[in-house]
Amino acid sequence: QKEVEQNSGPLSVPEGAIASLNCTYSDRGSQSFFWYRQYSGKSPELIMSIYSNGDKEDGRFTAQLNKASQYVSLLIRDSQPSDSATYLCAVKVGNFNKFYFGSGTKLNVKP
Amino acid sequence: NAGVTQTPKFQVLKTGQSMTLQCAQDMNHNSMYWYRQDPGMGLRLIYYSASEGTTDKGEVPNGYNVSRLNKREFSLRLESAAPSQTSVYFCAGREGTNSPLHFGNGTRLTVT
Secondary structure (H helix, E strand, C coil): CCCEEECCCCEEEECCCCEEEEEEECCCCCCEEEEEEECCCCCCEEEEEECCCEEEEECCEEEEEECCCCEEEEEECCCCHHHCEEEEEEEECCCCCCEEECCCEEEEEEC | CCCEEEECCEEEECCCCCEEEEEEECCCCCEEEEEEEECCCEEEEEEEECCCCCCEECCCCCCEEEEECCCCEEEEEECCCCHHHCEEEEEEEECCCCCCCEECCCEEEEEC
């Protein structure tokens, strides 16, 4: 079982819609959770970090964490074609310094 | 402030050749990491260095060695390259306990 699981997609949404990206993780000791966006041929860039249960909002992005269900999600409101990219979920495991990544979900926002 | 800088950007090796991928950061990162990214596999951790003078294996360390030369620099060495090591390699760093990773621009390596 992989440490971090994501649906590879592609997830297609029309412009202006809400895109919902999901991630599950296996280690209950995980403490820190991150969402990265990666455009084709580029390096991952940080969008959101979340550390406690509940929602965290930053502009059009909302990260949601449920540690009991070992589930973290990213909502993108008013999706734009420029949001088309692969979104990577990352988890820092317990007290270790290891970060594990999901395989990423490819998002297509159609004009 | 360049952030995390990787060299080279591209490299082609023949099977059996050796090379070192360089990574340097100017962001006061205590921890540094090397990942590889293959299609459909996401980012897989090769080695990491929690602090200067320490290194630890990640998920896929076989065929690689690392050196944390000082706080700024963390290099990845392939002693005898194999076609299975064809990949995009990313170096990353982070400052503190709950800090996120910041990535370099990557090195695209092809082994023929």
